[in-house]
Amino acid sequence: MKEKNYYLIVALVIATNIFIALQYVSISPLVDGWAVWNRVMLLNFNEFSFVDYLLMFFGAHPHSIVMMLAWIDYHLSNANQITLAVAAYIAIAAFALFCTQRYLIWAKKVEVPRYAIILGGVAIALLATTLADQQVMTIPFQAVLAISRLSYIVLLWALIRSLRDGSALNLLIVTLLSCLAVTFHGSGPIFSLLFITVHCMMYKGFWRFLTALGPLAATMLHSYFYKSGGELNSITSLISWGGFTSVLKSIFAYFASLLFPLHGFLNENILLLIGAVVFLFVVCLACYCILTLISDRFKKREISNTDDEKLFAGILSLFILLSGLAAAILMTIRVGPDSYKATLATPRYVAYSLLAYALAVCVLVRSLKGKDIRNTLKTSLVILIGIVGIYPTFTFKSDYQYDNDLNKAIAAISVGISPLTAPADGIWPSAKEDWYWVNALPQTVTYLKEEKLGPWSMLPSLHQFYMGKQKPKLITISSNSKFSTNCNGNVFQFSGTLPAPQHNRFFRNEIITIIDAANKIIGFATQIDSQRRSDGVNIQGYIVSTTALPTEQIYAGPTGDFYISKDKVDLLTTYNLTDQNFLKGVARSWPGFFVEDTAENRNMLTLGSILKLSDGSYRTITDPIIANGFLNIYLSGATLDGEAVGYPKPIKVIKTTCK
Structure with a gap:
């Protein structure tokens, strides 16, 4: 058997599964992915140093590698997760190739029959890229798991080889890389213990054994300083x-x-x-x-x-x-x-x-030797394991739901629905039950949305107008109902169908812009079909109406940079007062400011509204208090710098449509 043919078959298996997974990668982060962007936001606001940003734990786990990738992604691709996804797929492919390559070398050493080498290699390639692992294969945040898995397994093999060869330089390189790798993921401590185990099994003297303690010391120090x-x-x-x-x-x-x-x-x-x-x-x-x-x-x-x-x-x-x-x-x-x-x-x-x-x-x-009848059973078991690895590939279209749920959430958030309200809470269903994320998630979402980052980096904004040449396509509405009564506007949830030629323009994981007859963006939708249909494609979304009735005719707006903005935003400034308690209207001893008590200010500055301050930070209103003709506006977070955000600096009020 030529090795070239073996690797060609293995590469085809790997490429096929990765290609299928790529079709379902959502533009939105999921749960922990939002925690990453929250930390990027706080880093940009100088809440902590870059080293702390990398090394701080996520609960019980370190995630330094994904934090580094997110930082790169923010600067290179507007936080749209491209860097994370590319890194994840490279790590997955490298992991699969490493496993199949090690298997081939070993199989030739033990003289495995040629047909068994092919069967085993294909089975291992299918396992290493199985779509049963939906999260690692489709959620960019899980680059943390794909990269750490590859790092730990390759480094353990490299350690074995460096100890066997007796190369002090190789051992030093492996040890240093391992000390770094333990900060990648929560399985780092396990890796550090196995690093010591390998040294024990291949004991090469006291001084070399001391290097075995390096990764364990690194993970202990990391935990001591950064694990809360x-x-x-x-x-x-x-x-x-x-x-x-x-x-x-x-x-x-x-x-x-x-x-x-x-x-x-x-x-x-x-x-x-x-x-x-x-x-x-x-x-x-x-x-x-x-x-x-x-x-x-x-x-x-x-x-x-x-x-x-x-x-x-x-x-x-x-x-x-x-x-x-x-x-x-x-x-x-x-x-x-x-x-x-x-x-x-x-x-x-x-x-x-x-x-x-x-x-x-x-x-x-x-165990396949000679012409033993039991070889048939063993070969069948290898084939069966391969089938277990490939079966999810055939059912993935109907079983996978992450992208639909995430895209529905982004469509809802894009019309102003709070990420703590269903279905917008699909990005993090349990966030509203957490004392920190109940405020931090809306702030992070607002930050990305307002700064045109992440899911909104290529998405036009509500109330912009389409000015392109391509003709929008009429959507056939099948249902249209009021979303909620607790809204700042009239939000309607609709279901409809795009005509058959039109739906080919949209990927399953794309947000569809909804415009009215005047070409004004009034909402967003997403495809909800698991498969393409000849009679069109079903979509579901949300529109905002200026009246109590939903817009009768809606269209799917073409993609591209053909939208112009005529947004009207709510701006205000703090009251111009400087004394022992306030600096330019900003409180010196508590997080917040005060303004005149007017009907307009009361309507704008409501509990839960998010403010974008002139220093670029986002704060949530936690308590608006009326006092002696003024409104004291208490905000989340630390006290503010009056010089940076006080009078006459503007403050933008961002009110969620639904709370």
Whole structure:
């Protein structure tokens, strides 16, 4: 078999799955992605240093690599996640190529039959890029997981090789890179422990062993200075029989997460049973690889040409087991007794659990010898594992919903609906239950929206006018209903259909601009069909009307830079007073300012409205208080600089349509 043909087949598999995933990448971040842009916003407002920006934890986890990518993305591509997505797909492709390349070299060493090399390589390529891992494959924020996984696995192999070759320079480079890599993701501490394990298994003297402590020291220092607490503080709540069984079931679910797309055929108990079998397989493989190598070392047996691969397999097995244990504990703390259900349905856990199935492929092809009748069964199992990897590719169109939910949310936010209100809360469903994000998320969303960043970098604004040559297409409205009564305007939710020739202009993950007969932007919509139809495409969206009745005729506005702005914005200035309590109308001792008590100011400065100050920062009104003919406006955050934002500097009032 020519290696060229092998790599061609593997590359085709990798490229196909990545190409399919690309079609479903939403323009909007999801949950943690908004936390990243919140931190970018705060960095721009000089709330902390760049080093702190990179190294501060996200709850229980460090995410330095995605913070660096987000910073680059902000400066290069207006925070539209292109840099994150490109980095993620490069890491995914590199991970798949590394796994298949290591498999090929090992398979040739142990003289695996040619047909088995092809089957095994294809199966591993399908696993490494499986669309069962919906989050890593389609959500740019998960570049953090794709890159950290690649880094940890490649560095562990590089460590084995540098110790085997005895190269002090290579060992130093690997150690330094590993000290940096532990800040990439929450699995960094696991990686640092396995780094020490490799050194123990390949002990090369005291001084070289000291380098093994480098990554662990780095992760401990990182945690000491930047970790403010975490969910593991509640781990004592699991010290009970019920806690033990919940964690154990979650571990089984973790190893079955790859099979979740099959839940329509296999019930929950069967999936957990398969997960338990895979878990036991990985435990046995780890014990076999590690213990036999220890035994051989004590017996001073001559080193085999596959000992490095055996050690690597044992280390990977330990990595999967420890990752599964950590995931199970965290999910049980978060969810409780039914944590196994959440674990099973969490796509990102596939990122590491798929390695268990890849190792199973290696064990199966390794045992294919001669013309034993059992070879048929083993070959069938390899093919079956490959089918498990490829099955989500065929069902992805109908199963995947992240982009639809996110795009509906962006369409709603774009007409002024608060991101804490359904369906706009699709970007972060639980944010309104968090004391910090209940204010921080609307501020972050407003920042991106007003600065034309992220989802709004290529999207025209409400009330702009279309001035292009291409003719807008009439939308056939099937339903139109008032969205809410608690709105600053009349917002209507509509469903409709674009004519058949028109829908080909829109990708599934694109926001559609809605205009009226006067070419004025009155709303936004998104495609909701999972598949294209010959009779048109269904869309759903939101429009703002100046009357109590919805606009009767609406059109899909063409894409492009053909929109001009005639926005009317609410501007005001603080009261011009400087004394011991105020500087140019800005309070010296509390976050806020005061203005004259007029009907216009009362209507503008309402609770929950967001202000863009003249220094570029965004603040939320937390308490407007009437006092002696004036309005004291209390804001979120720290006290303001009167010189920077006080009279006569303008303040822009951004009122959400619905709260």
